Amino acid sequence: xxxxxxxxxxxxxxxxxxxxxxxxxxxxxxxxxxxxxxxxxxxxxxxxxxxxxxxxxxxxxxxxxxxxxxxxxxxxxxxxxxxxxxxxxxxxxxxxxxxxxxxxxxxxxxxxxxxxxxxxxxxxxxxxxxxxxxxxxxxxxxxxxxxxxxxxxxxxxxxxxxxxxxxxxxxxxxxxxxxxxxxxxxxxxxxxxxxxxxxxxxxxxxxxxxxxxxxxxxxxxxxxxxxxxxxxxxxxxxxxxxxxxxxxxxxxxxxxxxxxxxxxxxxxxxxxxxxxxxxxxxxxxxxxxxxxxxxxxxxxxxxxxxxxxxxxxxxxxxxxxxxxxxxxxxxxxxxxx
Numbered sequence: 260x261x262x263x264x265x266x267x268x269x270x271x272x273x274x275x276x277x278x279x280x281x282x283x284x285x286x287x288x289x290x291x292x293x294x295x296x297x298x299x300x301x302x303x304x305x306x307x308x309x310x311x312x313x314x315x316x317x318x319x320x321x322x323x324x325x326x327x328x329x330x331x332x333x334x335x336x337x338x339x340x341x342x343x344x345x346x347x348x349x350x351x352x353x354x355x356x357x358x359x360x361x362x363x364x365x366x367x368x369x370x371x372x373x374x375x376x377x378x379x380x381x382x383x384x385x386x387x388x389x390x391x392x393x394x395x396x397x398x399x400x401x402x403x404x405x406x407x408x409x410x411x412x413x414x415x416x417x418x419x420x421x422x423x424x425x426x427x428x429x430x431x432x433x434x435x436x437x438x439x440x441x442x443x444x445x446x447x448x449x450x451x452x453x454x455x456x457x458x459x460x461x462x463x464x465x466x467x468x469x470x471x472x473x474x475x476x477x478x479x480x481x482x483x484x485x486x487x488x489x490x491x492x493x494x495x496x497x498x499x500x501x502x503x504x505x506x507x508x509x510x511x512x513x514x515x516x517x518x519x520x521x522x523x524x525x526x527x528x529x530x531x532x533x534x535x536x537x538x539x540x541x542x543x544x545x546x547x548x549x550x551x552x553x554x555x556x557x558x559x560x561x562x563x564x565x566x567x568x569x570x571x572x573x574x575x576x577x578x579x580x581x582x583x584x585x586x587x588x589x590x591x592x593x594x595x596x
Contacts (some may be wrong), residue, residue, distance in 0.1 A: 262313050265294065266330045268345060269338040274321060275328035280313050283342050296339045297324065315339060317505075351389070380416065380433055405465065417477060421481065423465035423487065431472040435461045438476040438499025455479065457499060464488070470495065470511070486523070498535070510547075522557070546572075 266273040289311035296315040297355040321331040332338040343586040364573035382398040399418030417435025440455035459478025464487035474494040488506040496514040504523035516535035528547035540557030552562035563572040
C-alpha cells in the first residue's frame, strides 16, 4: 500500500514522499519498503543507519526526522499495533473437516471452517463458521466455539464451555477443568480431602486471547466468566467462579483464586497472586509479584505483599534496604542511654 493509505488507516498525517510500503519491521532489520516506528530520541539515532524510508513517530518527534517520509500520529505504540495487525492479516483458506478428525454424531459444524487431523469434537458441541481448529484439540460435549475463533494445537476445551467470536486460544490451553476445591474431614489425627465436584462452565467473551499453557477452571455452579477484549498471557491460572471484566490484561504467572472479581480495564503484572474472593476495582493496576487480599479500589496502583498503595510501597522498600544501618544506630543509641 501507499504510505498515505497507511497514514489514513492509522489516523495519522504523512509528511514527505508517498512511497509504497510492503511490511513493518525493527529499525536495524527493515528494508527500504518496510515501515519502522520511533518512540524516543534514542531511536532517532538508531534510525540513521536504517534502510527504512517510512517512519511512524509521535507528533513531537516528527520535525527531528530528516530525509525520510514520516507518518505522524498521536500515540505511536497504538499506531504500531494497528500496523502490525494490518500487515499480519492473510487471506484465510478453509480446508473443511479433515477425514482424520473425529466428530461425534450430534456435533454441529458450520462451514466454512478448518478442522485439522486428530481433532476430537464431542456430541452437542457447536463449531461456528470460519473457525480454525488445529491438530490435537479436544472440544467437549455442549461446548461452543464462536465465529472466527482459532484454537491452536493440543488445547483442551472441557464440556459445557462457551468461547466467543474472534478469540485466540493458544497451544496447550485448558479451559473448563475442575477448580481446586476440597472439604477437609478429620481422619486419624489429621484430615482427608473430600473433592467438591464442579457443575458449572466457562464463558469467554468476544476477542479474548488466551496464552499458551494457561488454565481457566470451570465454576462450581454458574460460570467462570472472562469478558470481551481481555488478553491473558502464557502460564496464567484463573480459578473457579472468577469473573474478569472487559479489556483487562493478565501477565504471565498470574494466579487468581476462586470467586475473585476483576473489574474492567484492570492490569495484573507478572507473578501477581489474587486471594480467593478478592475484588479489584475498575482500572486498577497491580505491580509484579504483588499479593492481593481483600479489595483494591477502582483506579488504584498497588504493589507488595500484601498489596498496598504503590507510592507507599516504594518508600517502604527504600527504608527496608536501610534497616541494618538503622538497627545499628538504634542499638548504639540504646547503649549510650
